[in-house]
Amino acid sequence: MIKRCEYIRKLLPSLVDNPDFGEKRVSSHLQTCLTCQAEMVKYRKLLKLLTELRKQVPSPPSELLIEILDGLEEATKRSALKSLLGRSRVPYLIGITVAVASVGTFLLVATHSRGNRRINLIG
Amino acid sequence: MTFARADESLNMEDLTRLVLLAKAGDSESFEDVVKATYLDAYALAYRLTQNIDDACDVTQEAYFRVYKSLKNFRGDSSFSTWLYRIVANCASTHLTRKGKRRHYELDEQLVVDRDDDSNPEEKTANSFEWDRIADALAELPPRLRAVVVLKDVYDFSHKAIAKELGITEAATKVRLHRARKKLREVLFPLRIRGGDDKTV
Structure with a gap:
């Protein structure tokens, strides 16, 4: 037993x-x-x-709620800034692409016209 | 230790309504959700970490995660259950990061009074010293404490505990068995006549 x-x-x-x-x-x-x-x-x-x-809840420090809310507010601001940057990224990239393309075209045209002028001088 | 009653928070329907509004992007509602639930979240964080500063860190981290993933909350379980799982996960990560084994604070609320001559078996549940249970839990190694708190205090399933703690279900069962055995030894010691308290 x-x-x-x-x-x-x-x-x-x-x-x-x-x-x-x-x-x-x-x-x-x-x-x-x-x-x-x-x-x-x-x-x-x-x-x-x-x-x-479970019904017995230990009291947290009095500043905990404020700290949580402050932390969340900061996170909200960060996230808003991030999304703003994210949204403005597309036009920003388009602007850069257009600028680079313009400069490239300009250089190409300039090089091409200089080449033509040389040919004319030789001719 | 002073206690605040947990049932002062909103009822379930109001909380669900606030959660839905918060999910839709209403920041004031999210703030109300935090106000209504942070005492319970802190309580669980404290039970798991047994340290006020750690519990505050875990609670803050948990709400940060809730804020980030609220859009993914499908409502399969109640918001409180979802929040508890996040708190449990944060506490597990926090304790692992800190590499804690046993944690004793100088704070006198966590000091176990071993000279207490009273017999807990003679006390009814209502008059039982809650500090004594809290102390017994604090005495447990964190890995055992986490399982017994989540299962026996917060009624998590073995599956949920295993998922949040990153262990197998078999491991949660073994840990629960050990934790209950240890708690029983501490809280209900066997009295032997003419000698010190012994445990079976």
Whole structure:
């Protein structure tokens, strides 16, 4: 009997919230053994206390809410700035592309007309 | 330790309405959501970290993540459950980053009074010293504490715990077993006549 008690006590922490008590021999032992029943009661009490602990909320420092809201405001500003930059990126890139293309065209035309002038001089 | 009641917050319907407005981009509603839920978020962060500064950092980080990913909140679970999962994940990351093992603060609220001669078994649940449970939880290694807090206090499933802590479901079951056993030993020690308290 003592050996079985030892075996069952080892299982109790996992069995306490299991209504089937796992194996049949475990449940039948628990029905007859007062020592193991007492042990099970302790685990049930423990679970009850832990469940009730959720209602007990430790008071946070008084400045926590302000810190959270300030942090979020900063994040909001950062995100707004990022999205603004993101939106203005497209016209900005188009502007650069147009500028580069214009300069390129100008250089191409200039090079081409200089070449023609040389040909004319030689001719 | 002083306690604020958790049930002072908004009811579920009001909170859901605010979350929807916040999701649509209403910053005032988001602020109201924070005001309504931050005590609970802090409570979980504190239970997991057992340190006021760490709990504040974790809570702030959690709301930052909530803000960033609120658009992805589908409402499959309640907002509170979603928030708790984020807090749990942030706490796990925070503790891993800090490489904490056991954490003892000088703050007297976390000091366990080992000379207390009272027998907790004789006390009813209502008059039980909550500090004693908090102290017993604080005594647990963080990896065991995280699982027992999430499962037995916050009613997470093993699957959710495994996901948020980055471990297997089998590992959460083993850790829960060990954590409960340790808590039982600390909170309900076996009295042996003529000797010190011993645990079974």
